[in-house]
Amino acid sequence: MEKNLNLSLKVWRQKNAKDKGQFETYKVNDISTDMSFLEMFDVLNERLIVDGKEPIAFDHDCREGICGMCSMFINGRPHGPKQGVTTCQLHMRSFNDGDTIVVEPWRASPFPVIKDLVVDRSAFDRIISAGGFISINTGNAQDANSLPIPKDDADESFAAASCIGCGACVAACKNASAMLFVSAKVSQLALLPQGQPERKQRVMEMVAQMDSEGFGSCTNTGACSAECPKEISLTHIARMNRDYISAELSSTK
Amino acid sequence: MTSKLDSKIPEGNLEQKWTKYRSTVPLVNPANKRSLEVLIIGSGLAGASAAASLAELGYKVKVFCFQDSARRAHSIAAQGGINAAKNYQNDGDSTYRLFYDTIKGGDYRAREANVYRLAEVSANIIDQCVASGVPFAREYGGLLSNRSFGGTQVQRTFYAAGQTGQQLLLGAYSGLQRQVGMGNVKMYARHEMLEVVTIDGVCRGIIARDLTTGNLERHFGHAVLLCTGGYGNVFYLSTNAMGSNVTAAWKAHKKGAMMANPCFTQIHPTCIPVSGDHQSKLTLMSESLRNDGRIWVPAKKEDAVALRENRIKPNDIKEEDRDYYLERRYPAFGNLVPRDVASRAAKERCDAGFGVNKTGEAVFLDFAFNTIRYGNMEATKKGMHNPTQDQIVEMGRAVVKEKYGNLFDMYQQITGVNPYEQPMMIYPAVHYTMGGLWVDYNLMTNIPGLYALGEANFSEHGANRLGASALMQGLADGYFVIPYTIGAYLNKEIMTKAIPTDHEAFVAAENKVKGTIDQLMGIKGTKSVDYFHKRLGLIMWNKCGMARSSEELTKAISDIQTLRKEFWSDVRVPGDANEMNSELEKAVRVADFLELGELMCKDALTRNESCGGHFREEYQTEEGEAMRDDENYKYVAAWEYFEGNTWELHKEDLVYENIKIAQRSYK
Amino acid sequence: MNWVTKMFSSSLGQKFIMALTGLFLCTFLVIHMIGNLQLFKSDFGLAFNTYAVFMTTFPLIKVVSYLLYASVLFHAFKGFMLIAKNRKARPVKYAVQDGAANSHWTSRNMGILGTIILLFIVVHMKNFWYEYKFGHDVGYTAYIQDIHKDTLVSQAMEPTYTQVKKIEEVNYSNESGQYHVTIVKDLYKEVAVEFKEWWLVALYVLCMFAVAFHLYHGFQSAFQTFGINHSKFNGLIKFIGIWFFSVIIPASFAAMPLFFFFK
Structure with missing residues (x-):
């Protein structure tokens, strides 16, 4: 049932990319447990504006856990304490009265802070541009049912494709590795017959782009998958590892 | 028909219009395409698919989106599915039937030719998406699976769990990113379009603000495509993303593009009810849930009261004391009536005092019946002869979880209630806007060179959109319509050299944007942008929402005018204009909503009939059904803007040559 | 850049090397442990010492051992690079x-566990490998076995014995029977002496914990790196990784110094 909380928030404030940044502490009172975490930030920001201060900048858009834009590192974990949810779907009933909550931006050198809790994740777009697609021009397609796909493969491919590109995997990983993100796309397309013609080239190009962006390497801690709001499995990383080695060994490039 | 509105619908019979037109539309040769620049605003289904397709053809494309990546556009949140007349289920579907259902679902307020084209290309969309790696749901035989949606009696909806929009958008996005990688598209993320640049009445570019630095940028384009979605956020609370806005479309409107049928808004029947004042947005529960969920309220008022006061639980109410009002009122379609009908029926029950939740503004969506049905089916499959009730429920829940698991999880996350055990509570919420910029058959607005695609235009859904048709339209426009129709304009532009952006029209447009921003920053009032937005939302929801009346609409117009004045004298935008400033972004958007709201009310007030999503209390049958007036209102209302928020109405008559207009009935 | 360098300089390629060298070192541990079990034999070290000679002289083993040294160095070096x-x-x-x-x-x-292990290897090699190969403290012992009864008759240090080979064997017979004499470099004695130092025993036991924890993750992780992650086999890999590599092997190694300390 609904009740109200009084909380203390320690939030990272950074005016712009060049600013050094520091934590600031804010008290928020009478927070309904039915609120989402971002609605709690709305309440705080509303107060800051009325008090003539600058509101806290944070990324958010759909607020239903699918666009992947929200990105807060809450009490040492991306998207906060609950498994399988994004920050926008995290509700205040996951916290207790009197809690101190520390909120930081994603930290990784390929994700530079733009302002406060907002980071630049365009590295992900560049990785997709490097090979996360099937090269088919509009209008070239054959009938959709001419290519039966085993349901299990389609389901597994969908599970990988449900990645929302939020970057929680990178944020959670002690090495700031992007393997889960990259492998989700590699694996999605590797599981489909349509993805076969470019399978080898795709994995090599995407891994090369991932490395050149400056992400760390994978040490199989599993933190990415544990914190992924879409609970994407480590089996996709394994598939990418396999594909990469065999592609490097067998491709003519 | 006013001379300003030429819909350019090709001659010939309906079935051949598009095929013939497509083959005769002038082409641009590949060498010339390389020097033609196309600016695309918005990277949702329409924008991303158009960008990928046009870049493949060889045009120089720039794409702008306000989010941090093209993949975030709100198409991503569409849950249920995408329609296509594939007839894979052998249940009698055809292009004509999809066309007919869409026109009828839209309450006979859409153009025949446009809708037929949409139905025609729908099948190609599925092919295209599958080829680009979209993992649609499949049957064990490996072929594509379908489900039903409201307003239809065939299974033609393709889906990927409850994340169809996400999968389709990521498919289009990957095509877009491929072109970005090849250098054919230049992507401008975290950029918002704030003005259209016209020279001699022809669209020549845009002014965009870099949301990271606050810099204003000028971009020239031979054509500009607005793929900026709908304006549901004028209601503050809606299922739209927080950033969804009307600004790009509104700036075009103020530059001369007409706004068509702005009052046609869709209220989606199955959303999670409002929980309190802090609410920032509403979350949709996919319409696909109505395949297996039955909608009811208590038949007795005292039960409804007891539920509101939390004295009893929904499951305590006996079967005979439940009112499955959709099945009662519309036996033929039952829980699968179109959205407008389902929403109004819910409002009717709640207004009559049978609503539940602490607010009394909610109805139940109950899966118990079908859980048992599925449980029994599973028991039969497994050859269990005497399954216990618990086993049946357990197996049934597993089936329901497989179909709707992510939606159920989302519901539980938001409400804290387990929907496997208790029925869901739902209430209608603003979801989609059928209205939008007026476009001709080529999807061009009345400003030459300026196009509107997807939800941003008004064209295909009439007064009400059927479920799973928005994704269809977005991709149809981007993949299969604009690549052909844009040639009809650009073939005449091959001699136009890129206009330098120091041209006076660009300078003037930029100064205007700068002026607006400076003005907003300079007010330094006492209230936040959200404060005004929330108030506007309440006016719109109460007076221009699910039910409208002449009296309330008139009041709304004056309320909005007052609110607008207050906004321009008392809003507070903190920070600076030359840095990332989300309050400034919101202020610019809300300033536009405050004008749009007035036009919506005006449009609703002028349309003295009830049709689709537009329900005027004065125009209803004795049973409370919508009463259309085809004699006087069978037209598209296109509004032309004049300085100082005044508008002139232009009418485009709708001609039905292939469909017999009838009273819409789902009984 | 040719494809080999390209592949092994990518983040995945480097991981692959880590996994490959890591698993190779794991197999070495198995051999090393089985060999060292001879320390527990009550033969005053005859079997162990013979085994030590075999390990240091047999050509194939020699090749493998160089591969092993390279693996240790490479695994450590790559590991440090990756950490950086x-x-x-x-x-x-x-x-x-909140990791x-x-x-x-x-x-x-x-990284930390690996560093501890690396330091341990240095100490360990200094104590035994270096001493055995280059040191002057390891003496020789002569073992006399009765060939017919298959028993050890006597064993004694041969402080004055000098020879080039690490082992020399002769048979002789007299009236009481036929005998086999083995004169061998007595590493066993060295082990027995060293492990009377309490601090060294403690160090060894502690380091075996580091080995246990390093392998707890490392063994299973290597399979993931090779792309072997399958619900049918994960259980087996996990079982071997936990029970064999992070319990049995380090516990057996830890038992050796303790055995000599309390003997």
């Missing part, structure tokens, strides 16, 4: 990071 690279990927640290919520601590501390 991974640190660079997050230049600003989190104020609060325990999403991963096992062994997986987050492979």
